Amino acid sequence: MNMYIGNLSYNVREADLREVMEEYGTVESVKLIVDRDTRRSKGFAFIEMPETSEAKRAIEELNGATYEGRPMVVKEALPRN
DNA sequence: GTTGAGCGT
Numbered sequence: 804m805n806m807y808i809g810n811l812s813y814n815v816r817e818a819d820l821r822e823v824m825e826e827y828g829t830v831e832s833v834k835l836i837v838d839r840d841t842r843r844s845k846g847f848a849f850i851e852m853p854e855t856s857e858a859k860r861a862i863e864e865l866n867g868a869t870y871e872g873r874p875m876v877v878k879e880a881l882p883r884n
Numbered sequence: 885g886t887t888g889a890g891c892g893t
Contacts, residue, residue, distance in 0.1 A: 809886040
Protein backbone atom coordinates (compact mmCIF):
# COMPACT_ATOMS: atom_id res chain seq x y z
CA MET A 804 0.00 0.00 0.00
CA ASN A 805 1.28 3.43 -0.90
CA MET A 806 0.88 6.04 1.80
CA TYR A 807 1.09 9.78 2.03
CA ILE A 808 2.68 11.34 5.09
CA GLY A 809 2.03 15.04 5.39
CA ASN A 810 2.53 18.02 7.68
CA LEU A 811 6.01 16.88 8.59
CA SER A 812 8.58 19.02 10.31
CA TYR A 813 11.36 20.15 8.01
CA ASN A 814 13.96 18.48 10.15
CA VAL A 815 12.56 15.00 9.69
CA ARG A 816 14.64 12.73 7.47
CA GLU A 817 13.75 9.64 5.49
CA ALA A 818 15.55 7.47 8.02
CA ASP A 819 13.41 8.92 10.80
CA LEU A 820 10.22 8.18 8.94
CA ARG A 821 11.29 4.66 8.15
CA GLU A 822 11.98 3.95 11.80
CA VAL A 823 8.58 5.22 12.82
CA MET A 824 6.73 3.26 10.16
CA GLU A 825 8.62 0.07 10.82
CA GLU A 826 7.02 0.00 14.24
CA TYR A 827 3.93 -1.15 12.38
CA GLY A 828 5.39 -3.45 9.75
CA THR A 829 7.65 -3.88 6.80
CA VAL A 830 8.52 -0.73 4.93
CA GLU A 831 9.41 -1.25 1.31
CA SER A 832 10.45 2.30 0.48
CA VAL A 833 10.46 5.80 1.88
CA LYS A 834 10.47 8.92 -0.25
CA LEU A 835 10.72 12.24 1.50
CA ILE A 836 10.00 15.00 -0.97
CA VAL A 837 12.72 17.60 -0.99
CA ASP A 838 12.92 20.79 -2.98
CA ARG A 839 15.41 20.08 -5.73
CA ASP A 840 17.04 23.51 -5.55
CA THR A 841 17.02 24.38 -1.88
CA ARG A 842 17.40 20.79 -0.64
CA ARG A 843 14.78 21.64 1.91
CA SER A 844 12.08 19.18 2.84
CA LYS A 845 8.68 19.97 1.41
CA GLY A 846 7.15 18.53 4.53
CA PHE A 847 5.57 15.44 3.08
CA ALA A 848 6.61 11.98 2.04
CA PHE A 849 5.49 8.71 0.52
CA ILE A 850 5.92 5.32 2.08
CA GLU A 851 5.28 1.96 0.51
CA MET A 852 4.26 -0.96 2.69
CA PRO A 853 3.76 -4.37 1.09
CA GLU A 854 1.33 -5.55 3.76
CA THR A 855 -1.92 -3.60 3.55
CA SER A 856 -3.09 -4.68 6.99
CA GLU A 857 0.07 -3.25 8.51
CA ALA A 858 -0.25 -0.09 6.50
CA LYS A 859 -3.82 0.44 7.67
CA ARG A 860 -2.77 -0.04 11.25
CA ALA A 861 0.01 2.51 10.81
CA ILE A 862 -2.53 4.96 9.41
CA GLU A 863 -4.87 4.45 12.33
CA GLU A 864 -2.12 4.81 14.89
CA LEU A 865 -0.11 7.61 13.33
CA ASN A 866 -2.60 9.88 11.62
CA GLY A 867 -2.90 12.94 13.80
CA ALA A 868 -0.03 11.84 16.04
CA THR A 869 2.35 14.59 17.04
CA TYR A 870 5.80 14.07 15.62
CA GLU A 871 8.57 16.62 15.99
CA GLY A 872 6.02 19.04 17.28
CA ARG A 873 3.58 18.73 14.39
CA PRO A 874 0.44 16.61 14.06
CA MET A 875 1.28 14.50 11.05
CA VAL A 876 -1.13 13.30 8.43
CA VAL A 877 -0.98 9.66 7.44
CA LYS A 878 -3.27 8.33 4.75
CA GLU A 879 -3.39 6.38 1.56
CA ALA A 880 -1.57 8.23 -1.22
CA LEU A 881 -3.34 9.63 -4.24
CA PRO A 882 -2.45 8.05 -7.56
CA ARG A 883 0.69 9.61 -8.95
CA ASN A 884 -0.49 10.23 -12.53
C1' DG B 885 5.18 25.62 4.21
C1' DT B 886 0.30 19.26 2.48
C1' DT B 887 0.15 14.26 -3.07
C1' DG B 888 6.82 12.36 -5.55
C1' DA B 889 12.37 12.83 -9.13
C1' DG B 890 15.16 12.60 -12.75
C1' DC B 891 17.36 15.86 -16.96
C1' DG B 892 18.61 10.86 -19.64
C1' DT B 893 18.80 6.32 -15.40
